[in-house]
Amino acid sequence: MRGAAKACSGRGLLNNQSQITALSIHAAAIRRGGRVLFQGLDLALAAGEACALTGANGSGKTSLLRAVAGLVRLEAGEISFGGVDPAEARGDGLHLVGHADGLKAARTAREELTFWTRWCGGRTATVAAAAEALDLTALLDLEVRRLSAGQRRRVALARLLAAPRPLWLLDEPLSPLDARWREGFAVLMTRHLDDGGMILAAVHDPLPIAAKSLDIAG
Amino acid sequence: MSRLAALLARETALAWGRGGGPLVAVGFYAGVATLLPLAIGPEPERLAAIAPGAAWVALALASLLSLERLFERDYEDGALDLLSLSSAPLELICFIKCLGQWLATGAPLALAAPVAAIALGARPELAPLIFATALLGGVAFAFTGGIGAALSLGARRGGLLTAVIVLPLFVPPVIFGGGALDAFAGGLPWRSGFALLGAYAAMAVALGPLAMAAACRNALS
Numbered sequence: 001m002r003g004a005a006k007a008c009s010g011r012g013l014l015n016n017q018s019q020i021t022a023l024s025i026h027a028a029a030i031r032r033g034g035r036v037l038f039q040g041l042d043l044a045l046a047a048g049e050a051c052a053l054t055g056a057n058g059s060g061k062t063s064l065l066r067a068v069a070g071l072v073r074l075e076a077g078e079i080s081f082g083g084v085d086p087a088e089a090r091g092d093g094l095h096l097v098g099h100a101d102g103l104k105a106a107r108t109a110r111e112e113l114t115f116w117t118r119w120c121g122g123r124t125a126t127v128a129a130a131a132e133a134l135d136l137t138a139l140l141d142l143e144v145r146r147l148s149a150g151q152r153r154r155v156a157l158a159r160l161l162a163a164p165r166p167l168w169l170l171d172e173p174l175s176p177l178d179a180r181w182r183e184g185f186a187v188l189m190t191r192h193l194d195d196g197g198m199i200l201a202a203v204h205d206p207l208p209i210a211a212k213s214l215d216i217a218g
Numbered sequence: 219m220s221r222l223a224a225l226l227a228r229e230t231a232l233a234w235g236r237g238g239g240p241l242v243a244v245g246f247y248a249g250v251a252t253l254l255p256l257a258i259g260p261e262p263e264r265l266a267a268i269a270p271g272a273a274w275v276a277l278a279l280a281s282l283l284s285l286e287r288l289f290e291r292d293y294e295d296g297a298l299d300l301l302s303l304s305s306a307p308l309e310l311i312c313f314i315k316c317l318g319q320w321l322a323t324g325a326p327l328a329l330a331a332p333v334a335a336i337a338l339g340a341r342p343e344l345a346p347l348i349f350a351t352a353l354l355g356g357v358a359f360a361f362t363g364g365i366g367a368a369l370s371l372g373a374r375r376g377g378l379l380t381a382v383i384v385l386p387l388f389v390p391p392v393i394f395g396g397g398a399l400d401a402f403a404g405g406l407p408w409r410s411g412f413a414l415l416g417a418y419a420a421m422a423v424a425l426g427p428l429a430m431a432a433a434c435r436n437a438l439s
Binding site: 066069070071072073087088090091092094096098099100101102103104106107111115116118119120121 | 220221224225228231232235291292294295296297299300301302303304305306438439
């Protein structure tokens, strides 16, 4: 697996135009359904750093990730991407992998991975290497409906490698993965951080990599 | 540009399979067109008189069929999040989704429309105009229908809601398209009805995506 992961390395992660090298969240508050989930939340992330978001169910971890991605509006506070225009940073600087993986059950893993890679500005040529890094090569021609939850998640995660972007927003990335792949994905995350990437992950179990942690009070 | 081409290819492929795609739409269309003479009576003169209009009503109903899933599936499985996360404007994404919907169901229905109308007793020389109005009307149906599909995002039984929202928007193209056909059949000037149909379709293409994008943003946030 480590050998396979190498196939994707050395591609120069941050050579696309929108070089996000920092993420900072200042005094953020989010209100959902009339209830303030959290307020006064601060977080600073520099290139090469990861942060594990923890907190009880419903405390707003997913909402915070979606706010960073620009899908949810902050009630107060601001999110900046180290001087890069937020629209640009969100458009080509970050990946969001959540529970809903955007994969269509009736299409093959290859079609879906190729589409999302192209949609995220990656080249089709990188798809095979990314699939190999996540040990998906044998599964690519299966329809997504025939994959297990863990395999689906790996197809979703393969996008992170196939279309390199600096900031990964991961919503419980490890939950459907087995022990082997928790370890395998840790290797890929470490590699991403070594390349100067950033990871913000909502988790219940500790992240298997060196990471800051931020607890969202419920 | 290549990513938009990839999106169009994907949307067309998905619309082709969505709710049975063109086969079901055309089958439904044929079903409605066969029911009409059973209800109205078999006299050829009477059927021939209503054939173009009946073909249009059936077209509007068949266009409704797969609309409900246009945004809903992407909304449920997270694809809409990922699509709206890109640097491409959401309006453009909505435009492409509707274009895919039209290619996969509107265009095949436009091919079926003259066949159904002639089977009901319309004169064969009407066929090219029926095809042209159905093609243009399909554009209007897809782009106004998208508004209803986007507005009903997140609602339970969204398909029914979509139909209720969308049917009033389907009225003008039915009037203009059916009117143009009636006028042509009666030897009257038909170009104004056809032009109005085109104007309505152009308006739907121009304004529909704005409304859809706003509705999607609202549903996502």
